[in-house]
Amino acid sequence: MKENQKFSIIINGEEREAKILSTPIIDNVEYAIYSLEDEEEEYVFAARIVQDADGYDELIDIEDENIKEELLKIAQNL
Numbered sequence: 001m002k003e004n005q006k007f008s009i010i011i012n013g014e015e016r017e018a019k020i021l022s023t024p025i026i027d028n029v030e031y032a033i034y035s036l037e038d039e040e041e042e043y044v045f046a047a048r049i050v051q052d053a054d055g056y057d058e059l060i061d062i063e064d065e066n067i068k069e070e071l072l073k074i075a076q077n078l
Contacts, residue, residue, distance in 0.1 A: 046071040
């Protein structure tokens with residue numbers, strides 16, 4: 001995934017368009033900071049990037065609170 005890349009994501013059963021804001025690497029693991037826009041606000045999320053069996057990027061939830069805090073700091077500086 002690259003910065004400014006747009007992609008589709010399913011949230012609560014609804015397909016939405018998202019945009020990559022940054023792809024920081026922490027401890028040799030690549031993460032995505034991405035935004036979803038709706039009519040009123042912009043929402044920012046973060047996820048770990050992994051490749052599936054076919055070589056496509058997949059976003060995985062982050063469980064490590066320390067990583068979440070680091071990514072939050074990065075997102076606030078974008």
